[in-house]
Amino acid sequence: MRLLFLVLLLANVALYAYTYVTRQQSDAAARFLQLQINPEKIRLARVTAASSPARPPAVVAAPAAPAACLEWGVFSGPAVERADEAIATLGLPDALVQRTVVDAGGYWVYIPPLKTKADVDKNIAALKEAGIADFFVVQGQTQWRNAISLGIFKNESSAKSFLASVNGKGISSATIGRRENFLKQIAYFVREPSQDTVGRLAELQREFRGSEVKAVACPTAEPGDSS
Numbered sequence: 030m031r032l033l034f035l036v037l038l039l040a041n042v043a044l045y046a047y048t049y050v051t052r053q054q055s056d057a058a059a060r061f062l063q064l065q066i067n068p069e070k071i072r073l074a075r076v077t078a079a080s081s082p083a084r085p086p087a088v089v090a091a092p093a094a095p096a097a098c099l100e101w102g103v104f105s106g107p108a109v110e111r112a113d114e115a116i117a118t119l120g121l122p123d124a125l126v127q128r129t130v131v132d133a134g135g136y137w138v139y140i141p142p143l144k145t146k147a148d149v150d151k152n153i154a155a156l157k158e159a160g161i162a163d164f165f166v167v168q169g170q171t172q173w174r175n176a177i178s179l180g181i182f183k184n185e186s187s188a189k190s191f192l193a194s195v196n197g198k199g200i201s202s203a204t205i206g207r208r209e210n211f212l213k214q215i216a217y218f219v220r221e222p223s224q225d226t227v228g229r230l231a232e233l234q235r236e237f238r239g240s241e242v243k244a245v246a247c248p249t250a251e252p253g254d255s256s
Contacts, residue, residue, distance in 0.1 A: 097246065101116075101219070101241070112237065115233050119230070126220070135182055136185050137178055138192045140202050142176040144175070152177055
């Protein structure tokens with residue numbers, strides 16, 4: 030129930046924008062409180078005459094539903110530090126925010142590995158001249174050393190769309206490929222968010238190209254930095 034409410038609320042934020050969300054804050058807060066009670070989760074245990082007729086029926090609570098979270102991600106490279114700073118602006122208690130390393134499957138748009146630092150510097154200059162500032166150079170002694178990552182995406186269609194825009198700015202060396210687990214991916218889970226937090230996360234999401242905010246069941250691990 031709570032998770033369904035978050036899904037609907039998040040869709041509402043995306044459709045009507047954050048200004049609409051804030052106008053409805055008081056009504057939503059009341060609905061949040063109602064959902065936390067969950068009276069439909071309570072059932073009466075059946076007691077037979079042979080058991081203990083003198084005792085009133087026992088009230089047995091059904092297992093609690095998993096807590097609802099908003100997941101925001103995924104981030105890699107320099108975007109991780111930026112996302113850390115952004116999530117801190119929400120001012121949430123540590124117990125409500127979980128920072129998690131997630132699966133790195135998907136697609137990325139990148140410039141293939143370059144042979145020399147001079148080549149790297151030349152391509153970086155070209156990117157900046159084209160107005161592309163969100164990128165990072167892959168480090169480490171791997172086959173991808175000196176590749177320049179331009180964007181990371183969960184599906185191929187989004188990656189292709191972004192590649193077309195990059196090519197349109199004159200960066201013809203960029204290409205698209207499957208993303209393997211050589212890049213550290215980070216996602217954030219915000220537990221039982223208020224409507225204000227939902228709206229603010231939706232605003233932050235627009236500042237990070239390719240990131241997504243979605244309602245999910247909270248992970249089983251304890252909140253905290255698990256990276």
